[in-house]
Amino acid sequence: MKRIWLLGLVLLLVLAGCTNSETAGGGETGQTGDGKVKVTFWHSMGGDAGKALQKIVDNYNAKQTKVFVQTEYQGSYEEALTKLKTVGGTPEAPTLMQVYEVGTKFMSESGYIQPVQNFIDKEQFDLSQLEENIAGYYRIDGKLYSMPFNTSNAVMFYNKDKFRDAGLDPEKPPRTFSEVREAAEKLTDSAKDEKGFAILIYGWFIEQLMANQGADYLDEGNGRKGEPAKTLLNGPEGLRIYQWLDEMNKEGVLGNYGRKWDDIRAAFKAGKVAIYLDSTAATASNVKDSPFEVGTGFLPVPDGVEPKGVIIGGGSIWMMNSVSDEQKAAGWDFLKFVAQPDTQAQWAVDTGYFPITKAAYDEKILQDTYAKYPQYLTAVKQLQSTKLTIATQGALMSVFPEARAEVENSIEKLYGGADAQKVLDETAEKINKLLADHKKVSK
Amino acid sequence: MKRSLRSFGTGMMFVGPSLFLMIVFVFYPILKTIYFSLYLTDPRGVPVQFVGAENYVQLLASDSFRLSMKSTFLFVLYTVPTSILLALFLAVLANERVRGVEFFRIIFSSSLGVSVAAGSTIWLFLFHPSIGLFNHILKTLGTAPIQWLTSPDWALVSIALTTVWMSVGFNFIVLLGGLQNISEELYESAKIDGAGYWVNLFRITLPLLSPTLFFVTVVTVIHSFQSFGQIDILTKGGPAESTNLIVYSIYRDAFINYKFGTASAQAMILFVIILIATYVQFKVGEKRVHYQ
Numbered sequence: 203m204k205r206i207w208l209l210g211l212v213l214l215l216v217l218a219g220c221t222n223s224e225t226a227g228g229g230e231t232g233q234t235g236d237g238k239v240k241v242t243f244w245h246s247m248g249g250d251a252g253k254a255l256q257k258i259v260d261n262y263n264a265k266q267t268k269v270f271v272q273t274e275y276q277g278s279y280e281e282a283l284t285k286l287k288t289v290g291g292t293p294e295a296p297t298l299m300q301v302y303e304v305g306t307k308f309m310s311e312s313g314y315i316q317p318v319q320n321f322i323d324k325e326q327f328d329l330s331q332l333e334e335n336i337a338g339y340y341r342i343d344g345k346l347y348s349m350p351f352n353t354s355n356a357v358m359f360y361n362k363d364k365f366r367d368a369g370l371d372p373e374k375p376p377r378t379f380s381e382v383r384e385a386a387e388k389l390t391d392s393a394k395d396e397k398g399f400a401i402l403i404y405g406w407f408i409e410q411l412m413a414n415q416g417a418d419y420l421d422e423g424n425g426r427k428g429e430p431a432k433t434l435l436n437g438p439e440g441l442r443i444y445q446w447l448d449e450m451n452k453e454g455v456l457g458n459y460g461r462k463w464d465d466i467r468a469a470f471k472a473g474k475v476a477i478y479l480d481s482t483a484a485t486a487s488n489v490k491d492s493p494f495e496v497g498t499g500f501l502p503v504p505d506g507v508e509p510k511g512v513i514i515g516g517g518s519i520w521m522m523n524s525v526s527d528e529q530k531a532a533g534w535d536f537l538k539f540v541a542q543p544d545t546q547a548q549w550a551v552d553t554g555y556f557p558i559t560k561a562a563y564d565e566k567i568l569q570d571t572y573a574k575y576p577q578y579l580t581a582v583k584q585l586q587s588t589k590l591t592i593a594t595q596g597a598l599m600s601v602f603p604e605a606r607a608e609v610e611n612s613i614e615k616l617y618g619g620a621d622a623q624k625v626l627d628e629t630a631e632k633i634n635k636l637l638a639d640h641k642k643v644s645k
Numbered sequence: 646m647k648r649s650l651r652s653f654g655t656g657m658m659f660v661g662p663s664l665f666l667m668i669v670f671v672f673y674p675i676l677k678t679i680y681f682s683l684y685l686t687d688p689r690g691v692p693v694q695f696v697g698a699e700n701y702v703q704l705l706a707s708d709s710f711r712l713s714m715k716s717t718f719l720f721v722l723y724t725v726p727t728s729i730l731l732a733l734f735l736a737v738l739a740n741e742r743v744r745g746v747e748f749f750r751i752i753f754s755s756s757l758g759v760s761v762a763a764g765s766t767i768w769l770f771l772f773h774p775s776i777g778l779f780n781h782i783l784k785t786l787g788t789a790p791i792q793w794l795t796s797p798d799w800a801l802v803s804i805a806l807t808t809v810w811m812s813v814g815f816n817f818i819v820l821l822g823g824l825q826n827i828s829e830e831l832y833e834s835a836k837i838d839g840a841g842y843w844v845n846l847f848r849i850t851l852p853l854l855s856p857t858l859f860f861v862t863v864v865t866v867i868h869s870f871q872s873f874g875q876i877d878i879l880t881k882g883g884p885a886e887s888t889n890l891i892v893y894s895i896y897r898d899a900f901i902n903y904k905f906g907t908a909s910a911q912a913m914i915l916f917v918i919i920l921i922a923t924y925v926q927f928k929v930g931e932k933r934v935h936y937q
Contacts, residue, residue: 287690287903
């Protein structure tokens with residue numbers, strides 16, 4: 203009998219050992235071999251943007267001798283955030299991490315981070331040099347939580363050659379929903395499977411089109427005044443967007459290229475779709491790689507509505523609280539370098555993201571690019587003409603990633619023939635439930 | 646008493662190692678899953694509130710979950726019979742004694758050597774809406790293009806197609822092995838009795854192959870229920886949740902939404918379904934299986 207107990211005890215001990223060992227693992231030493239402070243930087247920039255980011259980091263590492271920044275690509279924003287959830291708050295967490303804009307609320311509540319405002323106060327860092335609309339997004343209760351880095355907004359890209367062939371003025375992109383629809387009708391060629399208009403199935407675009415009408419996405423001041431309980435997605439502004447998409451879809455002038463950025467971009471470059479909405483981050487690649495003349499235009503609005511501007515998108519860089527003070531200071535030094543005008547100008551030229559620093563617009567390299575490719579300017583003008591309101595500041599909620607997924611499902615249902623108002627109501631109900639569930643567990 | 650205790654100890658020495666591994670990797674996770682399925686978790690995945698059966702109740706009442714179950718069963722229905730019949734057909738062909746048959750055996754089993762990720766990526770390009778091969782072929786034939794992965798009506802079929810291609814290689818090898826095990830003498834005596842090709846196939850080959858077929862069916866059904874990689878790469882559960890099969894749904898809830906409670910409840914439901922399916926197959930299937 204004794205032996206069984208003994209066996210049981212051994213098993214139990216081994217099991218206990220298994221569960222404990224994960225937390226006991228060795229952390230980063232915080233230093234490189236040659237005595238520099240090591241800053242680990244997680245990011246989600248693939249492709250050309252990834253190379254451009256590496257260029258910034260290499261410049262920084264070469265420029266000074268105390269800090270070594272190591273970049274680690276962690277997949278898409280969603281994937282990177284998922285990874286952070288497993289190591290956040292432990293020594294294994296990175297020093298700096300790039301997080302997309304809708305992760306802002308989650309990060310600020312996560313307990314993994316420390317607001318960059320602490321450093322700003324300590325050093326009297328001059329925040330007025332940052333673009334106000336951009337800093338506005340990441341400021342919660344007057345505190346800047348993370349350093350804006352790659353910011354973009356949604357613009358319209360169109361194929362000027364196709365506009366000419368269809369008898370449209372290539373210098374006058376459509377501005378309203380009905381103008382887009384009329385242009386799309388003329389640009390569609392069903393025999394060749396060429397569509398007039400397309401929009402990526404991504405919740406961000408719906409958020410942008412709502413904000414451009416001046417509509418809040420959530421109650422409680424877009425989630426900025428308190429914990430939101432309800433989404434306003436199924437209001438009249440949301441309905442206008444869905445009806446507009448629905449009509450074009452039923453007419454057969456709307457292309458559906460799924461949820462992948464690369465697929466819709468490939469369709470545009472291959473001439474399969476004449477007008478589409480994309481992030482400004484695609485500007486460099488669209489303008490340089492397309493075998494036709496590319497035009498850019500403002501985000502459209504419903505007829506009779508004054509455009510209110512856009513929410514900034516993209517990402518910001520967060521500082522973790524679980525690393526040593528030395529690493530934090532080194533990380534802050536890197537962040538200051540990132541915000542410098544020349545760094546920002548080069549970054550903007552390489553990608554199409556905006557400079558977050560106003561002075562970057564005076565840099566020669568950026569001015570030359572804007573002169574050569576006026577397509578870059580549309581996005582800048584659109585951002586600068588945006589009035590900073592609660593709507594254009596953007597919504598804040600912890601369950602944003604899940605809510606976006608619901609919106610994406612709803613667009614797919616709409617394209618499958620479901621009724622616009624019904625789809626919106628169902629989706630709003632699901633998002634409200636997500637908000638309620640979150641309230642339950644976040645005490 | 647003492648003797649039986651001693652023999653128990655000896656027995657434990659033999660089963661101990663595997664029992665230990667089972668406990669660590671199977672029983673402990675199952676218990677933990679049951680535990681999680683009764684809780685709500687916070688965004689960091691820590692269980693914070695005991696809710697009893699609420700996770701299960703909400704799941705069964707939710708449209709998304711019911712749609713997920715429906716797609717899962719449809720998917721199993723699309724993939725299992727197709728891939729087994731196709732593999733059987735190929736195996737019977739490749740079992741003929743023709744010159745150069747080894748070449749075809751390699752070709753037919755080659756999809757076994759392709760990982761799910763690599764295979765799915767190849768199919769991703771074939772299905773591409775604007776520059777994919779399939780739509781290009783349709784266009785040259787003069788037919789309208791198909792939205793393989795972006796239409797809710799087609800996405801599940803496309804995923805099923807990919808899965809059939811992936812599982813045919815394995816099924817083919819196992820079935821071919823089964824065919825080669827059938828004794829040559831049986832065919833010889835059948836020939837003396839004047840049996841033709843079809844009689845041979847249905848009276849000798851298939852009955853003697855039935856244990857292998859049974860094994861292949863059980864394994865394919867379980868694999869089919871557990872499909873994940875191709876969905877993650879091709880559709881991520883979309884469009885409109887039409888390919889949100891149960892395992893993908895579990896993954897989404899657990900590792901993207903960090904709702905371990907709901908995810909664990911779904912995992913338990915999947916466990917019960919596979920348990921029942923396998924039990925039924927053993928009860929029904931075994932009667933029809935002919936062991937030598």
